[in-house]
Amino acid sequence: MTTKEQIHLPVMGCGTWAWGNRLLWNYQESMDSQLQEVFNLCVSSGVTLFDTGDSYGTGKLKGRSELLLGKFTQEYQGINQEKICLATKLAPYPWRLTRKSMLNAGSASAKRFGKNIDLVQMHWSTANYLPWQEWQLLDGLGDLYEQGLVKGVGLSNYGSKRLKKVARRFQERGIPLKTLQVQYSLLSTYPVLELGVKETCDELGIKLIAYSPLALGILTGKYTENNLPSGIRGWSCKQILPDARSLLQCLQAIAQSRNKTMAQVAINWCICKGTLPIPGAKNPEQAKQNIGAMGWYLDSGEVTELDKEAAKVKKTMVQNPFQSK
Template identity: 55%
Template sequence: MALPLRTSSYLHSFRASKETPTDTRTSPPPTKALKFPPRLGPLFWPWEKVKIGPLSVSPMGFGTWAWGNQLLWGYEEDMNNELQETFNLAVDNGINLFDTADSYGTGRLNGQSERLLGQFIREFPGDKRTRDSITIATKFAAYPWRLTPEQFVKACKSSLDRLQIEQIGIGQLHWSTANYAPLQELALWDGLVAMYEKGLVRAVGVSNYGPKQLVKIHDYLKSRGVPLCSAQVQYSLLSMGRDQMELKALCDSLGICLISYSPLGLGMLTGKYTISRLPRGPRGLLFCQILPGLEPLLSSLGEIAQRRGKTIPQVAINWCICKGTVPIPGVKSVKQAKENLCALGWRLSSDEIDELESAAMESPRRMIQNIFQTR
């Protein structure tokens, strides 16, 4: 499916789709019309915005874990030109949320993702208003030497220096230390409060927090007059389960936006890989353990994608959107950005969602959780 490179083109396509609905999906055979149940909620297009605390962001963001990571994603510095093009295309088409972290990057490239994002913002060829609307959500690692709020504030200032921006959109704790260093946890929370009070970040969030720890930090920040706006967690058809659904319900009750990372299961939900065709490196070892049991889910994704005139990744990402989350699939090429953008502007039906979730429950193995994920 060809992707328009400008918002105006998207608007034209949207208007045309009102007159010719089959433009956005594969035309059904003339002898048997396909009927889809009513949609569950509103469509989202890239230029439409959702609220994360005080921020207005696109209904899908892009993750930048791969920008600087050589071990898992094979980053090389000669990729930078295409990464700039990828960033430009995303912003041109309404995406204004980019997720990163101060730990993203391998070895000497530690922090490279933030540096590249800052460079790409400065070199974006569009107008200033569009550039100013870009929201950076970065995560601060709970390194063992970050033992005081002041050290956490220093980490935030270092991220600002790498990004070369005046204020971070969402400052996030990358993980909780409750599992192994509970005494460090309060210092990290106070660090979030300090960076918010100093105006270094517009909003604060957490990552890899389970329901129990989420309630604790939410209540603590509230007592300090700081709203918790987001919780980032691994959330996909490959990792769905009781804990995932419990956390989503809790976020809804507390007014916290759930940001779903790894919505494609590190690539397992793209349909690109099989046991005989695995990615290189550590991902290949993981994939060979999980892929053999994914046939029901991948088959269901493929059937829905074919009916819809979409691709398997677009269906998997759209499921996350239908569940009320803001997915942040990773991108490292123009091709991936184009494909991911086409996950917006349509919506799975309730029957299709049930079909996918039923197939997901048949998988004997789930995606492994982040080692820092707490209860």
Template identity: 50%
Template sequence: MDGDLKATFDLAVEHGINLFDTADSYGTGRLNGQSERLLGNFIRAIPRGRRVGDDIVIATKFAAYPWRLTPGQFVKACEASLDRMQLKQIGIGQLHWSTANYAPLQERALWDGLVAMYEKGLVRAVGVSNYGPKQLLKIYDYLKLRGVPLSSAQVQFSLLSYGDDQIEIKEICDSLGITLIAYSPLGLGMLTGKYTQSNLPSGPRQILPKLDPLLSTLKEIAQKSGKTTSQVAINWCIYKGAIPIPGVKSVRQAEENLGALGWRLKPDEILWLESAAKESPGKMIQNVFQTR
């Protein structure tokens, strides 16, 4: 399994992919932080000349666990991630989610933790994840007062999650110079074309039967472009100015995703896709941690 992941990582680097997103909460139990450990191992195995600090950016997310109540505890979380990856500095240190909806008093301590990471040089830049429009503006203003630029905002962003909040988040990012990082750009696999009415997965993917207008449009544009539906869906994210981070577990998936690069959807195709998305009653449920 680890060998497959390393081959996937190597292929991505070979083709110019230079942003790798992870989190200290990826991995459970004794494997907590395993994603960071593996990524660190893969990085150290890169031939000299393509190491971190040259052109590879590691973005990791720090969980807003209930026991992380002080800025110092959040800084320790960052130091633990650095230790797992055996790095001297993280490219983008991100707050994994906001606690505004359930523990508002914890929020300020976490923000101060991001400031401390930045000031100590543990991270090159700071970002947030799962922040809705209002909280995004609040933390942007707070960090600006502290002299820390907000580099990125990571949210679920795809043709299946292109609702009012996500559009507003994108507009805020554009106006303030914040990079939007799009996770789940393939809508948990629903935009890949691999699922059919007779092969429905469980969970939130049950909205698939309501996606006919969008999936049909994706398929038609893909056929005309000589691409796959996945590649069209990812290219839409890129066209919108977001950096998509589709999850990959195999070389085959990586090769598929790489096919989204090096070309661009036409403006009329963008309008066609977005119109079809609006006509499709099925929509992704936003992450429960995303604030307003």
């Protein structure tokens, strides 16, 4: 790869898809073949952006997520093979203090992928607790691009103010910022409505990626106050569900009228807002449902109705503590 190469994200129109798929990895060996099936299904359906992070499956699992994505990419043979885009996020760990540390981290991720990284992203901003550390690491991301080791550079969990500062720094080096990831859904509109990241991204020519577009599964309708998942997800559902009844009813009504699922409507809402949603898929059925959110659009009245119901919800998703302003 050279620094002149450009990364191309999937875009709606002419038979392609305005959507990325983020695989949520189950690290048991018995699941690998099923995840390969998910990967194959997504790529053959036109979903070619796969997002992960070097902090997913670290420790004893030694970067299992990146290893699996690399393996799946190498073993896939079929339509859209040349369009597969592997994206990863490098974590600003406390022990990563220099630009060289990010070069090393990027090299390690590329080794796990078995190929150069298409899109490398800063996983989160340290502006809230260690701002001086961040600039060295961002410079390291820029070095990866300038040395031709990645096709594109992006950010995750940045607000408009911080995004503009970083964009200026990269612009001075002639490095274009390609993407920004934020937590965005009908139950997490804070980054867009309050931080204004969509307007800033549009101004700077950056594609906005929406992670957690299904709000930990709450927007799928599969959870109720009497049927809660375990762990932190269950706690979140218990806090949010009572106040979100009207929104979920609206989502269900639109889904029924469209002959779609609630999840498909929630994902499509993100697309209608001009973002690239990256829902997770752990099995082929979930992947098929996500793919069913493509190829159609909610009308303006349906979007407005969902917006109004979302605005009424007081207890929404907890924001990522690393989200900067």
